[in-house]
Amino acid sequence: MSDLNDLARRYIELWNEPDAERRRHAISDLFAPDAAHYTPTREFHGHTELEARVTTAHEQWVEPGEYVFRSVPNANGHHDTVRFNWEMVRLDSGKVESVGFDFLVLDENGLIRSDHQFLDR
Numbered sequence: 466m467s468d469l470n471d472l473a474r475r476y477i478e479l480w481n482e483p484d485a486e487r488r489r490h491a492i493s494d495l496f497a498p499d500a501a502h503y504t505p506t507r508e509f510h511g512h513t514e515l516e517a518r519v520t521t522a523h524e525q526w527v528e529p530g531e532y533v534f535r536s537v538p539n540a541n542g543h544h545d546t547v548r549f550n551w552e553m554v555r556l557d558s559g560k561v562e563s564v565g566f567d568f569l570v571l572d573e574n575g576l577i578r579s580d581h582q583f584l585d586r
Contacts, residue, residue, distance in 0.1 A: 469540035473549040476567070476577075477536040480519055481527055488523070492516055497576040504582050531556060545571040550585070 472495075479491040492515050502509040502518060509518045526532045532553050540549035546569065553563035564585040572578045 469542055469547050469549070470536070470538045472547060472569075472575075473536045473538075473540040473551070473567075476549075476569075477534050477551050480522055480534045482523070483528070485520065488519055489516055492519065495577055496580075497572045497574075497578050500577050500579065502580040502582065505584070526553060532562065542569075545573075547571065 475491070476495060479488060479495065482488045482491060489512075492512050496512065496515055499511060500515065502515055509515055527534070533556055535552050535554055537550040537552060540547055542548060548566065548568045551565045551567065552561045553565070554561055566583040566585055568581040568583075569577050570579045
């Protein structure tokens with residue numbers, strides 16, 4: 466496995482990316498074609514649904530200019546799994562508004578096969 470904090474950083478950069486084409490490219494670089502993304506209440510399968518999920522989150526939280534997501538450099542993992550935290554931060558004050566945790570299962574090529582997202586607060 467390559468540097469896990471780098472993987473987490475690239476994953477979080479995806480959610481902040483304003484350009485739709487770059488988001489699409491980042492999804493292809495990070496996720497297996499049949500990847501699944503799970504939240505406590507929803508699930509998304511494949512690149513098309515992942516793109517819609519990321520775009521909606523970007524439009525809701527980042528695009529208005531109030532928040533940005535940032536990775537926490539605490540990624541670790543074993544046996545093709547990775548876990549890390551991230552934060553949603555107010556741009557005007559730097560205050561952390563939300564903390565999340567993602568648990569990834571990687572395929573044999575290091576692409577995300579499943580992504581389980583949890584909100585800690």
